[in-house]
Amino acid sequence: MGSYTAIIKRDGDWWIGWVEEVPGINAQERSREELLASLRMTLAEGLEFNRKEARAAAETGFEEETFSV
Secondary structure (H helix, E strand, C coil), X not given: CCCCCEEEEEECCEEEEXXXXXXXXXXXXXXXHHHHHHHHHHHHHHHHXXXXXXXXXXXXXXXXXXXXX
């Protein structure tokens, strides 16, 4: 999958976090460990959703190209 950056902070009794590179991927949990697990799961689900959406939008006859930034 690759490497991503979690921006995390404690807010009272909660830990909140965002994945810096992917808009809309965020979570809130009671512990730091639970937060990181939720961010991983939410990111995986978000990437899979985006993958399916892109393939559906392209319909047929498309190519896949892996690239890095």
